[in-house]
Amino acid sequence: MKPIAIVTGASSGIGAASARRLAAEGFHVLAAARRADRLAELVAGITSAGGSATATTCDVTDDDSVAALARVADELPDAVTLLVNNAGGARGLDPIESGSVDDWRWMYEVNVLGTLRVTQALLPALEASGTGTVLVIGSTAGQTVYEGGGGYTAAKHGQTALAETLRLELCGRPVRVIEIDPGMVRTDEFSLLRFGGDAARADQVYAGVAQPLVAEDIADCVAWCATRPHHVNIDRLVVRPLAQAAQHKVHRVSTG
Template sequence: MVNIAVVTGASSGIGAATARRLAGEGFHVVAAARRVDRLEALVKEIGTATAVECDVTDDTSVARLAAAVAGLDGTLTLLVNNAGGARGADEVANGSVDDWQWMYDVNVLGTLRVTKALLPALEASGRGTIVTVGSTAGFVVYETGGGYTAAKHAENALMGTLRLELAGKPVRVMEIDPGMVRTDEFALNRLGGDRARADAVYQGVREPLVADDIADCIAFMATRAHHVNIDRLVVRPIAQAAQHKVVREK
């Protein structure tokens, strides 16, 4: 029997790395994202995968994703809620409502939409797993990060509530909360495409985490015996002891 894994935000970064890793673990991966050209290249690369265009902020698009999964030959056993991101680095006093709205819609409501749409199939499988990619920003706040930390706190609350509500049902609810991860787009998108500012985020940090590190952890979580539930896995580079404690080499 083929196990199907859905990965949202699979067109780049952690999502793409996770799709590759899960395919290596024997899953048929449904790679979902808005950028179809990137998805098609990814699917061609890894083989055992299906590309589905999906905007997690749109109900109709998410419904199409669920329909595409239902039409595959296999059983949906894993959902990786990875789609998300940050916009802006303003203080609360001058925060952009548009940026905050986008972060809530993608990180919180997007996770809600996809989870709702796929939960019946995960439960019907008898061995469902949900892994949501949160952030250390989901339990520690910091200056100029109000919008993102608020959204990730809300996403954490969503997953914690879901775990309580699904107690006794055959669906595990897991969360992975990375610290500093260097990807091609996260900091760049957050800082409006300013490459110099984005590079400065990681300046002097020896071996920040990369997407493959998080994909490795997600695969570990998802492939434990089904009676094992890893509620929350916090992972940081060794150079980052806490949100405000980062060792930078000169």
């Protein structure tokens, strides 16, 4: 028997890296995301490495899609013990006076309401396992605001409030709630999405940063938190690259 870990946003970046790492730790991973082709490639890689994984398409902004994810999980033979709420993202870096309402709405829908939908749908199975864990991939943006980041920081503050409230409400029940808040992580898609596919602008985010975090660094944190004895709850793990002392303080070297 293998404990089941469900990872949302598993088609790329931190989600894909976490799926691979959790499979290596002995979980059967149910990888969920919108892009079926990416999920198929991920599952093939996990199984070829000796791990166990299946995939299902899921849009965390859609009630019916999330309900279908829960049904797929219910049909798996073993207990669902871990949910990694990873699906999320940022759009735009505009000041509040000119920010797009549609971008703000999308960020809240994906980061906050997506986490809410999936957690509500999977919580019965997690509790029934007797050793459930809800793990939320937040951000240091959920602790500190910065110019141009109003929409994203508002959404990530909301996600943090959700995790902290859920932990209070589940006190005394066999489900722990863990939040991992990464700082600067260089992945293939996060900044590209934020800047509407503008690769040059996305690259500027990391310009001069010798070693930003990568997805595998966060996957390592996910695996460590998830594999602690169940009575150990890592309430919040904040992880930044050495070059980033704070949200606004980043050491950059000349690239000229």
